[in-house]
Amino acid sequence: MTKPLIFDGHNDVLLRLHQRDITTGKDGFQGTGGRQIDLEKARTGGFGGGFFAIYVPGEHSLSENLDEMLAPSYDLPLPPQIGWDAASKVALSQAAILFNLERDGALKICRSAQDIRNCLSSGIMAAVMHMEGAEAIDPDFHMLEVLYQTGLRSLGPVWSRPTIFGHGVPFRFPSTPDTGAGLTKDGIRLINKCNDLGVMVDLSHLNESGFWDVARISTKPLVATHSNAHALCSHSRNLTDRQLHAIRDSDGMVGLNFAVAFLRSDGRMDEDTPIETMMDHLDHLIAQLGEDRVGLGSDFDGATVPAEIKTIAGLPNLRSAMRERGYDDALIKKLCHQNWLRVLDLTWA
Numbered sequence: 001m002t003k004p005l006i007f008d009g010h011n012d013v014l015l016r017l018h019q020r021d022i023t024t025g026k027d028g029f030q031g032t033g034g035r036q037i038d039l040e041k042a043r044t045g046g047f048g049g050g051f052f053a054i055y056v057p058g059e060h061s062l063s064e065n066l067d068e069m070l071a072p073s074y075d076l077p078l079p080p081q082i083g084w085d086a087a088s089k090v091a092l093s094q095a096a097i098l099f100n101l102e103r104d105g106a107l108k109i110c111r112s113a114q115d116i117r118n119c120l121s122s123g124i125m126a127a128v129m130h131m132e133g134a135e136a137i138d139p140d141f142h143m144l145e146v147l148y149q150t151g152l153r154s155l156g157p158v159w160s161r162p163t164i165f166g167h168g169v170p171f172r173f174p175s176t177p178d179t180g181a182g183l184t185k186d187g188i189r190l191i192n193k194c195n196d197l198g199v200m201v202d203l204s205h206l207n208e209s210g211f212w213d214v215a216r217i218s219t220k221p222l223v224a225t226h227s228n229a230h231a232l233c234s235h236s237r238n239l240t241d242r243q244l245h246a247i248r249d250s251d252g253m254v255g256l257n258f259a260v261a262f263l264r265s266d267g268r269m270d271e272d273t274p275i276e277t278m279m280d281h282l283d284h285l286i287a288q289l290g291e292d293r294v295g296l297g298s299d300f301d302g303a304t305v306p307a308e309i310k311t312i313a314g315l316p317n318l319r320s321a322m323r324e325r326g327y328d329d330a331l332i333k334k335l336c337h338q339n340w341l342r343v344l345d346l347t348w349a
Contacts, residue, residue: 116344
């Protein structure tokens with residue numbers, strides 16, 4: 001099953017290309033050289049596009065501690081806060097990679113939901129420029145204004161480590177997402193500015209206090225691009241049912257994260273995770289949010305995903321699992337891309 005096409009809430013391919021010092025993506029995206037995402041795998045898996053994250057890695061990668069996530073409990077140390085000067089250079093480098101991919105005809109940067117629809121109907125990969133962690137955004141929002149003009153349409157105030165705008169959740173299991181202070185005064189200003197511009201605010205990685213701060217002040221639907229159900233996996237990165245109900249009441253949505261540590265009830269980063277575990281989270285999210293407010297947010301190229309999927313070439317196995325779980329054609333189409341289009345119509349209006 002390669003249809004319906006999947007529009008996905010999160011990937012880290014720009015980081016992968018940046019780390020390999022690939023400026024055009026011709027080696028590592030436009031052929032078969034990618035890790036979890038490239039054009040050939042996209043054709044095989046029916047991947048129509050998604051949110052392409054700009055992410056600034058720290059000096060010490062979290063991946064150095066991933067073995068700890070096989071223990072019964074863990075609390076990984078987060079990298080320290082990154083200054084604007086260093087972060088802006090990396091962010092601009094990754095944005096340039098995305099521009100070059102578009103120039104080479106590999107994808108199209110989408111600035112509206114209609115742009116995404118056009119890509120899905122024409123077979124061109126759709127890319128929404130997203131920023132995961134706002135270290136590259138200055139408190140005067142000059143960088144935000146510039147990036148918006150070049151295509152930025154989605155932003156997460158934090159990636160787990162703190163920024164001048166707020167605090168994220170650690171990689172901690174077991175844990176609630178209630179792990180500290182929320183948005184700063186600058187963070188509140190950032191949310192208002194994003195609302196004014198039409199930049200979607202991503203709640204994934206924000207701690208619970210920050211979540212409720214956004215819920216209190218935002219005029220747009222609440223969206224978590226790549227998060228799962230805390231009721232099924234008590235990881236700090238996952239959303240409680242109370243948070244899910246707030247997203248439902250705002251007419252927002254959640255994209256299912258494929259990262260196995262956020263799926264498994266034991267919190268282990270083990271790719272030997274049955275695809276049925278993903279379906280259990282989808283069932284729970286649909287029950288709490290309604291079938292119009294759930295989609296996919298894989299975290300491809302940034303996470304260990306179930307071995308039955310492995311890369312975007314394995315997405316047909318997820319569609320088949322939906323069918324086996326009893327999801328009808330209409331629901332599968334909503335989960336694959338229609339729900340993202342619905343919420344982006346509301347958010348970017």
